[in-house]
Structure formats: C-alpha cells, structure tokens
Amino acid sequence: MTISSVRTGIVLLIIAGLASAAGTLILQRPMTGPEKMQRAYSPAMLHWLDTLGLTDVFHAWWFAALLALLGVNIVLASIERFPNVWHYFARPYRRPEAHFLTGLPVQREIPVDDVRTGMDAAERAFRRTGFKPQRIGDGPEASLYVEKHRFARLAAYVVHASLLLIFAGGITDAVWGYRGFVALGMHDETNQIELSSGMRKVLPFTIRCQGAGQENYPDGTPRRWWSKLVVLENGREVKQKEIAVNDPLVFQGVRFFQASYGSTGQVNSLLLTATPRNGSGPAKEFELRPDETVPLDSETSVRLAAFVPDFVLNGNQIESRSDQPNNPAIELTVDSKQAGTSTVWLFPRFPEFSHPEKSPYAFHLRDLQTGYFTGLQVAHEPGQWLVWAGVLLMGVGLAMAFYFVHLRFWVVPVSDGRGRLVLWVGASASKNREELEKRFGRLVEEIEAGLKTDCAACGIGAVAVPERV
Amino acid sequence: MDRTLNHSEGLSHARGNAVVALVSLAVVFLLTNALLTVAKGGSLFTEQNLLYVALVFFGASAAMYLAYAVTGVERYIRAASPAMMAGLMATTLAVGHRWYVAGHPPFSNIYEMLLCFVWTLAALTVWVEWRYRLRLVGTVTMPLAVIGVVLIQLLPSEVHPLVPALQSTWLQIHVTLAMLAYAGCAISFALALMFLIKDGVGTDTFLIWTSALGAAIYGGFMTRLDASGGLRVAAWDPAGAHEIFVAERTPLMVVLPGLGGIFLVVMLAILVPLVLNIAGQRSQNSGLRSWGTRSFFLALLLQVVALLAFLVRAGAGRYPSPQAEGLFSTSLAASPFIVAGLAGSVTASLLCLLLVWRREGLESMLPRAEYLDGLTYKTIGIAFPLLTLMIAAGAYWANRTWGSYWSWDPKETWALITWLIYAGYLHMRITRGWRGRRAAYFAILGFAVVLFTFFGVTYLLPGLHAYA
Incomplete structure (x- = not known):
C-alpha cells in the first residue's frame, strides 16, 4: 500500500467521507454561537471536540491536509499508470504477433479460398458496419486493423485532471478569496464588510445603497428583492447597478449579491392622534420620532420610550419575536404637570387595549415607518473559473469513461492447425465485453455473408475457436 | 406425469x-x-x-x-x-x-x-x-x-x-438531475438486492440487515421521546393547513401520550431478532435462527401496531404542548417523515418475510447473477455522471444566488459523501476488479446514503436547503 495505490486512494476517500459526515453531525463554529455550543455539549466534550478540530471540520488544517493527500495520491497514481496507457497512442498495436493470436479471448477463424477475396470481404464488412479499416503491409503479409474511440483510454486521466483543477480552484479561493456580509440602510455607504470569520475587511472602494425594495405576490410572500447600488472610488461614482437575487453587481472581481431585505426593527417615525380624555378640544395629529419630545399642550408633552416590532410576552419579560413589524408595541411616556408622568402602551393590532387613567390623552396610531435595510452577500472568488473549468472537464471525462469504448479489431490471414487458409479475426475492447461479443458476432456474419456472395463455391462455415482466458 | x-x-x-x-x-x-x-x-x-x-x-x-x-x-x-x-x-x-x-x-x-x-x-x-x-x-x-x-x-x-432565491432555471436543472440520479440509485439498489438473493446470500443475513434498518428508524424516533413516555410531534393548524411556529424555525410541538413508550418497545422488539440472528449465524445454531425468524415476525406485527397507533393518535385529537398552555391538534401531514419511516420499515420487513417463505422460487425467477451484477454496474454508470452534474448544477446555482459554489452545508456535504461512495464503487470495480457481493454491498450502502441525504438531512440536519 503505497501513496500512489488505488487502495490508499480509497482509504483517503473513506476518511474524507467520514470527516465530512462528522462535520454535518457535530455542531460547527462559527455558524453555531458559543452559547449554543455550550448548551449542546458538556465542557469536557466541547474541549475534546475543539482540540480535535471537529467543531470546524471544513476549515481545519487536517481536513485540508487530507484533501491535499488525496490530490497527491491522484497525481502519483496517474503518473504511475500513464505510460501503460500512452502505448495505445505512441505505438498502436496494428499487426498482432503469433502469441497474441492464440491468447486473445474474442476471436474466430473463417476459412477462405485466397487471401485477396478474404481480405476484400472483411474490408467491405467493416465499411458496412461503420468502421474504417487500415491495411497493414502488402501482398500475402497484409493484415487489417480497425480502431475506434482510442481517446476513451484517457478517460480516467481526464476525470482526475478535472478533480485537480477543482481542488486548485478551491485552494485559490481558500487562500485569496473571502466572503462576507454587509447590511446597508437607505442612502448608507460603507467600504467595510463583515467576513464570515467575524473579522472586518476594508475594501479599496465604497459601496452605497441608493434604494431598495421588495415586491410581493398577492398573498404577501416576497417575490423579488432589489437594491440600487453605486460603487464609489475616491468619492467618484464609477459603477451603478440595480441588483436582484440571482443578478449580482461585480466590481474588480468582488460580487455583491442581494441576500435579504427587511425591517431593521427600529422605528423612523410614528403618526399619532391624541384625543384629550376630558373632552376639552379636538383631537391632534402629530408626528413622533425617536429621541424627540412633542408638546401636546402647554402642560403636557409626550416622547417615545420604547418600540417593540414583534411583541411577545415570555413569562413576564417583553421580547421581540423578530425584527419585522408583525405585532408592534409602542411605549409612550406622557409628562403632565398636573397628573405627573404616565406610561402608555399602544398595540395597533389590539386597539381595545385600555389606557391608564392617569394619562390626560388617549393615543391612536395612524401610521408607522420602520427603517429598512438591504442585506448584501459579498464574495471574492478568484478560483471559481478553475472550478467551472474542472466541472466541464469532468463532464467530458465521465462521458468518455462511461459512454465510449476503445474498440480494436484485427484481421490476419493465417493457416490453421490443419494447414487450411483462414482469416483470423480478433477483437478487444476497453470495457463491456458482452456488447463487444455481440458486435463481433455480427461482424463475423457479415464477413461470411460477403464471402458467400463473392464465391458460391466456398460454402464452409466458420470455425469457432474455444475461448482461452 | x-x-x-x-x-x-x-x-x-x-x-x-x-x-x-x-x-x-x-x-x-x-x-x-x-x-x-x-x-x-x-x-x-x-x-x-x-x-x-x-x-x-x-x-x-x-x-x-x-x-x-x-x-x-x-x-x-x-x-x-x-x-x-x-x-x-x-x-x-x-x-x-x-x-x-x-x-x-x-x-x-x-x-x-x-x-x-x-x-x-x-x-x-x-x-x-x-x-x-x-x-x-x-x-x-x-x-x-x-x-x-x-x-x-x-x-x-x-x-x-x-421565494426569490428559488427563481432560477439552474435550480430546476439541479433538481431534475437529482431526481434522475436518485431514481437510478434506487434501481441499482433493487438490482443489487436481487443479485444477493441470486448469489445465495443467507436469508438470515437479510433478516439481520432489515432488523438493523428497522432499529435505526425507530432509534431515530427516540430523539422525539418525551420524559413522560410520549412522542413529540409538530402541531398542525388545520384551518391554515400548516405547522405552527413559535419562533423562527421553531415549530410548536405537541406530545402524543404513550406513543414514545410504544415506539421504544417496538425498537427493543426489533433488536431481539437482530441479536438472535447474529448469534445464530455466528454459532451456526439453527434453533437460534428459527427463533430469530419467529421474533422477526413478532416484531413486524408490533411495527404494524405502532403504525396503526400512530395513524389513530396523530390523525385526530388535541394534545398538550410543553411550549404553551392549552391543547393543540396535530395531523399526519405534520409528521410525514415519521409516517414514511413507519411504513418503510413495515414494507422492508414484509419483503424480507417474502424472502423467508419463497427463497427458492424467487431465485429461480431471477436471471443469472453475473447479468444482474453487470446491470447494477450499468445503472450506476448512468447514475454517477447524473449525480456529478447534479452537484455541479447545484454549485453553479448557489454561486449565482449566494456567491459561493460550496459552503459545506449538510445537504451539500451528504451529496458529496454519496458521490464519494459511488466513486469508490467505480474504482474498486474498474481497477481492482471487484465483482459480485462486495460490489453489491457498496451499491446498497450508496442507496442508504441517498435516502439519508434525501430524507434524513432534511429532517435531522437543517441548513441552507431549508426550502426543500
């Protein structure tokens, strides 16, 4: 079992498979937060998993080493076996020798009257079945050689080369590529992105969001997200594009993808009406922003104390289920010189929720504007073209491996054991022996039929030579 | 005469x-x-x-x-x-x-x-x-x-x-290829089983592996066992015909009383023929084997009982939930994988019993072993390139949507593992001349991993492929 043997390759494949499986069964950092990891595993267990690199399998040094070993195995195995295959190209075996004639498993002997009629009949039979025979040598020494799909012998090398290309692309991206995320509010700009490792990266240019939005299906589920992005270099606008899911902006090899769109969970402004409780005067409509105090009359003012976009009570703890304003809750602080300070909760989904007696006004929400952000996935993958080239090459290689067979036929006039003149016909294929035998049978029939029409006198059937394996 | x-x-x-x-x-x-x-x-x-x-x-x-x-x-x-x-x-x-x-x-x-x-x-x-x-x-x-x-x-x-991420032709290519490849793997699995029958693999071996499969399925259910002996299943909103979510990706669960206990008993009952048959095979003891077959039959009956109990319990009624007060209804539709697991296990056991009763008749109906062996290889020869293209199309789609052709999410990784297994099969067959049983076991292992990738990953290991 050397580093270049198939067995080593298989063992490496199995280990890679097991390691990958472990990477899906064990919770992985940094996708899983540290708290969740601590909840899932005991401290001792977590320590061992971390030490063995099992909590981030796909970025562990030993996993990379495993893939590298697999690459080395493929290269060495290919180098070791290549000379054998190269023979089919450098020195095609056109003229078989005596030991080959006896040893070939698929062969027949067809009696003929003279070499020329026999060879002509064989040649015609080949042409009728779609092959191009070559005549090797002249006169009585002449023989026929037919070959098809010689390139199929290279299939395994093509597949392995394609794997190496994919590896090369993956390594290129692992070393020089990066992936990150950036969330931009309307008209925000930044030149920093948060990498998936948690680090920040500064880009050599600035990206600005000019606008973003969501289009919905009639049932309210999102159909399309879009963002208008502008690239700025040294303060100058150099590129602009409206991106959507599956249609990114590319600048200097860095791609910006529309990944998400949603509410920031922060309120921008509220439109409220305040109705005096004691019936003195009309209802007032006013706009309220965070960190802003709005006077309602000479004695009373109101400000926003808290905003919960998706209100839920967990025990007696107020929490937000999400950042989407699904069930907003608004906490107002009302300062009144007479009645003192009171807290008013507004639940637009539940308007019947009662106000405290203390507040001199009753409030009603007319409109709610929350902030929106567009979530952009940022990726730089200089190696991806190697990967796609590898994928295409692998398609070619697999097609060669499974759907093309290197076929060879030989026809040699010889005298058989009893001194009769016969055409020795033999065939070999790189795979699929059964199919070869069928084709060979048809070819022999074709030659015999050709001989019969050629010379009605030679009505002797073919003699099958028992197979020697 | x-x-x-x-x-x-x-x-x-x-x-x-x-x-x-x-x-x-x-x-x-x-x-x-x-x-x-x-x-x-x-x-x-x-x-x-x-x-x-x-x-x-x-x-x-x-x-x-x-x-x-x-x-x-x-x-x-x-x-x-x-x-x-x-x-x-x-x-x-x-x-x-x-x-x-x-x-x-x-x-x-x-x-x-x-x-x-x-x-x-x-x-x-x-x-x-x-x-x-x-x-x-x-x-x-x-x-x-x-x-x-x-x-x-x-x-x-x-x-x-x-949803926006799924609006791509590449996704459709990806899924079409996946279905073709997986169906090809299913056929190669059926052929490999037939080869093993024709090749004279002992009926007790089939019993052992079927029991192991059943035990694994019920073992999977044990992750839903409640301390009270109930079984946790997702609640179902009959009006809206969907699951109820208490938070993002956290469905409301209800506890079906007693079912967890029943499933535990069935799992233990499946382990009995497993142990008996393994022991019988080791010691060549025909008495143990015949008890193995009998207990296998008993385990099958218990599985049918478990299936019926689940159908009755999950089909109707309202049950408590550990997450919220009150009673909630559930539905068979809320637990399709449990139904599939229960029915699949019963079917596998039935097919296995068929083998116990009709071994010779079945063997005589099948074509030559070498023919089946060659056909298994041919089917995998079709399925493997499809599997490769499926992974490539998925990678291309992911790259266009998320900017990453490979992110090691569980479904991707398991598709790769499937690919590795079939790659191993092809290498062993082509370069080392593996024929017959070893190759057939490989083909069966491949299909088992396909099933896990298709159902198990969706059910047990959620990731980017959460849409499916």
Missing part, C-alpha cells in the same frame, strides 16, 4: 385468474367509488384525484408483483405491468397539472420533488422492464412508489409562489 403437470398448471392458472379478477375488481370498485364522490361535487381532473388514481394503480401493481414473487404465476406479472403503466400515466398527468397550475416546473418544495421522484421511479422501472426484460424490479420499486404517493398525500400541497 404429463397429466399431473398439466393439471397443476391448470390449477395455478385458474387460481391466477381468480386473484387477477379480484385485484381488478378492487381497482374498479375503488375508482368507481371515487368517481361517485367526484360526481357529487367538484371537478374530475384535480391533482388529488389523479394522485388517488395513481395510488390505486401502483397499489394494484405492487400487489401483483408481490403475488408473482410469492407464487410465480405468470399471469400476475402480465397484469402488474399494465397497472404500473396506468399509474405512471396518472402520475404524469398529476405532474403536468401541477406544472400548469404553479406556472413553474414542480421542483420547488419536498412535495413537488417527491412527486417527480415517484414519476421517475415508475418511468425507470417501466424502462428497465422493457429494455432488459427484467421483471422483478417492480417488486421493490412499486411498494416504494406506493409509500411515495401516500407521503405526497400527507405533505402540504398548496402551490406556494417561489
């Missing part, structure tokens, strides 16, 4: 006619019954109706295949193929209907993918039967198709518009 032979042949023919007539009658009865219901209200060509027709025909076909496997009466199999064709036609119409209604090819959720899987499975079976004159494949694939159609009926079927 001649006369007795003729006589017995005549008898089996007469019996064959009777069974075919009975099954045909059942088909006609079920279809007429359904037609009457349809006539009372609503349209004829709905997806539900088409799938019902497919179910009836696949069921009839599975019954005929099994009857042929048991008795060897030629007439059964001649009835099985047309039934399978009729089922395939109905499935084709259902797929077409779905495509028309949704306005996009039906690959966007697990319901639609399962529909396509069943279609591909039936189509491939018809093709293998026609091309290679290999008629017993349906014995394995038709029960699979029946489970598939039942599962389809349970899954939420409303046409959802596509």
